[in-house]
Structures are given as structure tokens and as C-alpha cells.
Amino acid sequence: MRHFSFLFILFFGYSSFAQSVEESELMARLNFSTTIPTELLTTRSVVLFQSAIPQKDLDECQSFFQQSGIDAVAYFDIHRMLAGHDVRRTYASYLANRGIKFLILFQKDEKGYRLIFCSFNGKKDLVDINSAAWKQENVSLNELLRTVYRFAVSNLKKQNFLINDLPEMDITINPFTGRINESFSIEVKSFKTAIPKFGNPVDDAELEAYLKANFPLKYELVDADATEESLYAKGFRTILRFVHARGIVAKEILGYDVTQVARSLPSAVFVNNEIQIKTVPSSEVIYKFYFKNIEYGNVFLGNKWDADLTWQDALRNHIQAYKINQKIN
Numbered sequence: 001m002r003h004f005s006f007l008f009i010l011f012f013g014y015s016s017f018a019q020s021v022e023e024s025e026l027m028a029r030l031n032f033s034t035t036i037p038t039e040l041l042t043t044r045s046v047v048l049f050q051s052a053i054p055q056k057d058l059d060e061c062q063s064f065f066q067q068s069g070i071d072a073v074a075y076f077d078i079h080r081m082l083a084g085h086d087v088r089r090t091y092a093s094y095l096a097n098r099g100i101k102f103l104i105l106f107q108k109d110e111k112g113y114r115l116i117f118c119s120f121n122g123k124k125d126l127v128d129i130n131s132a133a134w135k136q137e138n139v140s141l142n143e144l145l146r147t148v149y150r151f152a153v154s155n156l157k158k159q160n161f162l163i164n165d166l167p168e169m170d171i172t173i174n175p176f177t178g179r180i181n182e183s184f185s186i187e188v189k190s191f192k193t194a195i196p197k198f199g200n201p202v203d204d205a206e207l208e209a210y211l212k213a214n215f216p217l218k219y220e221l222v223d224a225d226a227t228e229e230s231l232y233a234k235g236f237r238t239i240l241r242f243v244h245a246r247g248i249v250a251k252e253i254l255g256y257d258v259t260q261v262a263r264s265l266p267s268a269v270f271v272n273n274e275i276q277i278k279t280v281p282s283s284e285v286i287y288k289f290y291f292k293n294i295e296y297g298n299v300f301l302g303n304k305w306d307a308d309l310t311w312q313d314a315l316r317n318h319i320q321a322y323k324i325n326q327k328i329n
Contacts, residue, residue, distance in 0.1 A: 019050075019107070020285065022082035022244065026126060027105075030118055030133035036151045037117055037134060041069040042159045043101035045117075047167065048078035051246070053108055057141055061106060061115075062167040064145035069158035072104060075167040079285075083245035083253055085196070086292075088124040090175040096122045103127065112139035115148060178297030180255040184325045185291045185300040191237035192218040193291070198311075199224040206312065215319055216328065232294045242289045242314065247307060248282040254290070254301055268304040269313065270320045280309065287314035291322075 019027075049058060058075055065072045081091045103126060105116040118133040120126060127133075136151075138144035152158075195211065197204045208221060222231060228239060243250045247265045252258045264279040267286075280286060288307040291300045303325065306317035322328070 019109075020079050020082065020244075023050075023078055023105075026082065027116075029125075029127050029129050029131060030116070031130045032133050032135050035132075035134060036155055037102060037119070037132075038156065040102060040117060041071075041152060041156045043071070044099055045070060045072045045102040045104050046095060046100050046120075047072050047075045047104045047106050048081060049075055049106040050108060051077045051079055051249075053106060057108075057113075058106075058167045058169075060141060061145060062164065064149055066163040066165065068149045068152040069156075069160045069163070070104075070148075070152065071160040071163050073098065073100070073164070073168060074171055075169045076171075077249070078105065079245055080249050080253065083249065084175075084243040085124070085241055086175040087243065087253060088126070090173055092122065092124040092126065094173055095120055112137060113141045113144050115144060175253060176255070176292075176297055176299050178293065178299060180299045180301065182301050182303060184302055184322050185238060185293065185298075186326070187238050187293060188291055188322065189217060189326060189328070192220060192235060194222045194226070194231045194236040194239040194294075195219050196224045196226065196239070196241075197221050203311070207315075210312070210315065214316070228294045237294055238291050239294055240289060241292055242287050242311065244287050244311075245285060246283050247280055247286050250286060250288050250307065251305075254288065254299070256305075265305065265307070267308060267317070268306045268321065269308055269317050273320070275321075278308070280307070284309065287311045289314055289318040 047061065062072060076091070080087070082088060100120050103118050103120050105114075105118070107114040107116070114135065114137040116133055116135045118127050118131050121128045121131070136144055136147050138147065195207070198207065204221070211219060211221070231239065243253055245253065248258060248261055251261065251265070261282055263282055265282050266277050266279055268275055269278045286307040286309060290302070292298065302318060302321050304321065306314070306321055308314040308317055
């Protein structure tokens, strides 16, 4: 039996309202204007809210939207929605099937509340580059919502009348079509694996160098936006993916039982090529890698939770664990 040493690390508190990297990237694609979207009161919208915004604020938001004629048909935690390729693709497909036309970003920071209205493009990147967006902000949520109401009723004709009284939040979206396995895929040893690039030169160079030195199997770095259908047609059978989210959210997305999750999550990590256990607060944002069969969508998580705080450490943990499990030098 392998013996584990225990490594406990003290973390500084994670800001509940911190904007994630993915949310910041989404914001960077927007081109803000002073004009309220002309179709806002005639089409469907969804609200993407930061997880620490309390339920009472969501209820108040929906109440004002109902009065304004903004048909916000569902509310989603934005950090969960942007947690990874598989998650984003599934959410985007769901929104497209429901005929969603607008995304409403509901944010809060030390300056107050913010609502951002932008068009949904029907794809996994959610919005086009330089997509027009309308933003309103105020230290008071009530005043912010009153401002949105005044803009809506004075500039647009209300055509949405059957609007929910309360925000619809109990929507379960499974990002995976296949089985989720707490084991490793033997296909990775037999077929060429697609490993998507990050899309920026620094991370891509680091990824390439790490794989060249530590992953002695058949693989190819592929474009971040390459579809799995096109990769399968080129002969790839497996692909490396990851989720990037709060630990508790990542576990739930990946199908783990989270009913008994404590405030900290033990993670099997590698330090100087030795397995240790690192405890990470369940609210901390982590990376967790997994291999996926492209044809059937089966997911292989590995036999231990090996998430970590950076993609570099999380990738090393997963690759090292795979090599040990499959007896690869």
C-alpha cells in the first residue's frame, strides 16, 4: 500500500465577489455603449450572476425585470457556466435551444452593483468580439434596478408579459454525454491524444515544454477552438480537458458526491515526484484535468482527486498519476 504524507497549507481568504479569469475574458470582448438593446423587451434573456450574490438580491432583480418587461427566464452561476470547454459548450447549446437572445451579467464588487446587457451569439464563447453591451451600475441595487426600469419603459415597447415572479434557478445541466469514471483511460496509451492549447503564447509554450519532457505517449497540441468532431475525423480518440472553478463546484460538475463535502478538499499532489496530500478550501478556485473519449463522451477523472491551484500543478498531478497507474516511465 502506498503511504501518503500530509501537506497542509494555509490560504488567505478568497474574495467571494472576485471576478474570475473567464469572466474577465468575457468582459474584454464587450464594447460598451449608452444605448439600451432595442430587442430587450421582445426576446428572452438569462442572468449570469456571481455566486456570492444573495438570493434576496436575485429575487429583487427578477421582480424589477418582471415590471420592466425583461423576460429573464433563468439564472445561472457565471463561474459554473464558464468552468471549462465541456461546460460552456453544453450551456451554450441549452441557451440556443431555449431561444435566448440576451445575457445579463449581474455583478457586485466594492463599488456596488452592476448589470451588463449583451447579445448571446449562440456559441460556446457566448459573445462576439466587440459585441455591443449596455451597462448600468450603482452602489444601491434598488436604485440600479429603478434606473434600468426607467430606461426600459421610456425607450422600448413592452411585449413580454408572461414573466416569472421568481428567478428560475433549479435547472440541472449535465455537461457530459458519456459515463464518468473515477479511473484512467487505457486508450491514452493506444491512440493519439488531442491536447488543446490555451490560446496565448506564454501558456502554450509552457504546455508544450512540459508535455515534451513528461508525457511519453502519442499526442498533438491542437487549436483551442478545434471541434471534437473534426479531431475525431483526423484520428484522435481521446482529448485532455479541464475544469476551472471553485473546488466544490468542480466536484459537482464532474459528478462527484458533494453531499458530505467539508470546508476543505484533500488533493493528491506531487512534490519532488512524491505523492502528498494537500488540503485546499472547497471555496478556492482550482484546476482539475481529465481525459475524455471523443466518440462516446466517456470521462476519465483518475483514481484520486488531484486538483490544484494552478494549471501547471494540476496538469503535473494528473499526468504523474496516470503514468504511475499505467506503469509508464
